[in-house]
Amino acid sequence: xxxxxxxxxxxxxxxxxxxxxxxxxxxxxxxxxxxxxxxxxxxxxxxxxxxxxxxxxxxxxxxxxxxxxxxxxxxxxxxxxxxxxxxxxxxxxxxxxxxxxxxxxxxxxxxxxxxxxxxxxxxxxxxxxxxxxxxxxxxxxxxxxxxxxxxxxxxxxxxxxxxxxxxxxxxxxxxxxxxxxxxxxxxxxxxxxxxxxxxxxxxxxxxxxxxxxxxxxxxxxxxxxxxxxxxxxxxxxxxxxxxxxxxxxxxxxxxxxxxxxxxxxxxxxxxxxxxxxxxxxxxxxxxxxxxxxxxxxxxxxxxxxxxxxxxxxxxxxxxxxxxxxxxxxxxxxxxxxxxxxxxxxxxxxxxxxxxxxxxxxxxxxxxxxxxxxxxxxxxxxxxxxxxxxxxxxxxxxxxxxxxxxxxxxxxxxxxxxxxxxxxxxxxxxxxxxxxxxxxxxxxxxxxxxxxxxxxxxxxxxxxxxxxxxxxxxxxxxxxxxxxxxxxxxxxxxxxxxxxxxxxxxxxxxxxxxxxxxxxxxxxxxxxxxxxxxxxxxxxxxxxxxxxxxxxxxxxxxxxxxxxxxxxxxxxxxxxxxxxxxxxxxxxxxxxxxx
Numbered sequence: 013x014x015x016x017x018x019x020x021x022x023x024x025x026x027x028x029x030x031x032x033x034x035x036x037x038x039x040x041x042x043x044x045x046x047x048x049x050x051x052x053x054x055x056x057x058x059x060x061x062x063x064x065x066x067x068x069x070x071x072x073x074x075x076x077x078x079x080x081x082x083x084x085x086x087x088x089x090x091x092x093x094x095x096x097x098x099x100x101x102x103x104x105x106x107x108x109x110x111x112x113x114x115x116x117x118x119x120x121x122x123x124x125x126x127x128x129x130x131x132x133x134x135x136x137x138x139x140x141x142x143x144x145x146x147x148x149x150x151x152x153x154x155x156x157x158x159x160x161x162x163x164x165x166x167x168x169x170x171x172x173x174x175x176x177x178x179x180x181x182x183x184x185x186x187x188x189x190x191x192x193x194x195x196x197x198x199x200x201x202x203x204x205x206x207x208x209x210x211x212x213x214x215x216x217x218x219x220x221x222x223x224x225x226x227x228x229x230x231x232x233x234x235x236x237x238x239x240x241x242x243x244x245x246x247x248x249x250x251x252x253x254x255x256x257x258x259x260x261x262x263x264x265x266x267x268x269x270x271x272x273x274x275x276x277x278x279x280x281x282x283x284x285x286x287x288x289x290x291x292x293x294x295x296x297x298x299x300x301x302x303x304x305x306x307x308x309x310x311x312x313x314x315x316x317x318x319x320x321x322x323x324x325x326x327x328x329x330x331x332x333x334x335x336x337x338x339x340x341x342x343x344x345x346x347x348x349x350x351x352x353x354x355x356x357x358x359x360x361x362x363x364x365x366x367x368x369x370x371x372x373x374x375x376x377x378x379x380x381x382x383x384x385x386x387x388x389x390x391x392x393x394x395x396x397x398x399x400x401x402x403x404x405x406x407x408x409x410x411x412x413x414x415x416x417x418x419x420x421x422x423x424x425x426x427x428x429x430x431x432x433x434x435x436x437x438x439x440x441x442x443x444x445x446x447x448x449x450x451x452x453x454x455x456x457x458x459x460x461x462x463x464x465x466x467x468x469x470x471x472x473x474x475x476x477x478x479x480x481x482x483x484x485x486x487x488x489x490x491x492x493x494x495x496x497x498x499x500x501x502x503x504x505x506x507x508x509x510x511x512x513x514x515x516x517x518x519x520x521x522x523x524x525x526x527x528x529x530x531x532x533x534x535x536x537x538x539x540x541x542x543x544x545x546x547x548x549x550x551x552x553x554x555x556x557x558x559x560x561x562x563x564x565x566x567x568x569x570x571x572x573x574x575x576x577x578x579x580x581x582x583x584x585x586x587x588x589x590x591x592x593x594x595x596x597x598x599x600x601x602x603x604x605x606x
Contacts, residue, residue, distance in 0.1 A: 013064050013068070025058075027062075036138045036139060044062070045064050047066065050066040050149070051150070052064070055144065056144065061083050061086055062079065062080070094113075098110075103143050107133060107134045108133040112128050112153055112157060113130070114127070115128070179200045180200040180201070187233065193205050193209075214226055239258060240256070254279050255278055259273065305382065306325075312395070312399070328372065343371060364385070364387045369384070382404065382406065386401030386402075471505045474500060476500070480496060486519045493527070493534050504606055513580075522596075526556045526561070532558040534558050535557075538553050547605070550601075553599070555598050557596055558596070561596065586601060587602045587603075
């Protein structure tokens with residue numbers, strides 16, 4: 013612009029040729045040309061315009077015709093409303109400023125765009141002190157206003173966000189003392205402004221949380237740290253609500269804390285949900301503990317990634333032994349392959365697991381049966397997030413099943429034996445023409461033996477119980493003349509049936525013909541365990557005395573005697589010695605003990 017100014021035909025303008033310019037004008041033009049910001053001189057009564065290079069961006073299409081042109085002609089659209097009033101102020105000797113003055117300027121693409129400037133108008137005085145012209149300088153404020161607008165919009169968005177997120181927004185001074193009102197705090201807590209100011213806000217905090225909150229706040233003030241705490245806050249309608257407080261120090265350019273800004277976010281629903289979840293988990297853990305074992309989790313791929321103290325306490329595995337696929341090593345070697353196959357199949361099919369295996373029980377150093385049940389936990393899209401499983405101790409159940417199997421086998425065995433015995437009794441009693449009554453009494457003897465087996469809860473019956481049961485059935489009134497003595501000896505179910513029939517025959521004969529028929533008769537039933545060959549035997553003696561037997565009784569040989577002397581020996585591999593003398597029956601039964 014300096015060259016253009018020198019080359020301009022100033023002689024044709026009211027300013028006159030450069031050679032005749034006043035010293036004031038020369039200095040003013042030189043100063044304007046040196047300015048980096050847009051600047052222009054409006055000189056003389058005709059208000060001739062002279063400007064610098066930076067002003068060309070303002071003039072745009074009006075340049076270069078604007079140079080040396082009266083300002084009223086160069087800016088006819090702005091002269092009357094803006095420039096003329098400012099020039100009046102300048103001619104009066106006063107400076108003026110326009111802040112954020114919008115100007116329509118041509119942009120790089122040729123289209124008009126609005127730009128904003130801060131402009132200062134100052135009088136230029138000549139050598140006599142009179143106002144000879146005006147100096148206009150411009151500083152563009154477009155970018156600043158854009159930034160300020162963006163900041164206002166951002167602040168508005170933040171206020172909107174915080175307002176929708178936080179229930180209370182507040183400030184304190186640099187020392188953490190509340191000095192300004194917070195209507196949102198008062199609405200949230202029900203405190204009055206007088207109750208809220210200073211440290212009165214502490215009174216709105218649950219008594220059990222108050223010391224904790226005050227400690228957190230004072231420590232944050234001391235170290236200028238962030239505040240993030242959760243506690244219970246009084247609700248305006250009574251009761252307490254959980255809140256999360258967030259606070260930060262606001263610092264100036266030097267780093268000095270000017271104030272603290274904070275907000276309270278209501279988290280009562282979340283905390284109540286967490287408490288309900290904890291209660292549910294405790295009930296679940298209690299249920300699992302009631303079953304006797306533990307729960308666990310695995311990743312979507314079936315790998316153990318989370319500790320299960322219950323599993324490790326049961327199996328004795330360390331954490332590193334349990335993680336990944338290490339759990340399989342706590343299973344019985346014979347169960348590992350099948351269990352691994354079941355698990356891999358469940359992973360592939362995305363189906364639940366229900367399987368049993370033997371698991372090492374470290375506290376007792378024994379294998380215990382465990383039932384494992386696991387189900388996939390899925391995401392909203394159906395993909396598996398993890399697997400959740402539980403182990404239940406079923407050792408007792410397995411023992412009961414095994415016991416049941418034994419009992420069924422024993423029942424089948426007893427039934428076959430019993431049917432065999434009944435068939436033999438039928439053939440030997442009714443088949444030989446004996447009265448049905450004899451068959452019936454023998455069946456009752458078998459029934460008593462079966463009752464003793466059932467009552468014992470096992471497959472054995474004590475000899476004494478068997479003897480006393482048969483005597484009680486037929487000779488209960490003669491108990492004063494009977495002696496029963498012997499050690500505790502157990503007979504098996506097969507032995508019980510045959511010995512019971514033998515005792516039945518001996519007892520009924522004693523009642524009909526022998527020692528239990530007459531008052532003078534006496535009966536002694538004794539037994540002992542003797543060593544015979546390579547095994548132990550039961551030796552039972554049935555001795556009757558004080559009886560005067562008739563000759564026909566001594567010579568009679570019925571099925572009962574045959575059962576004692578032959579069938580008993582054949583069925584049990586024993587030996588009998590049956591003697592009928594004038595004094596009564598003497599019978600010795602020996603049979604091997606298992």
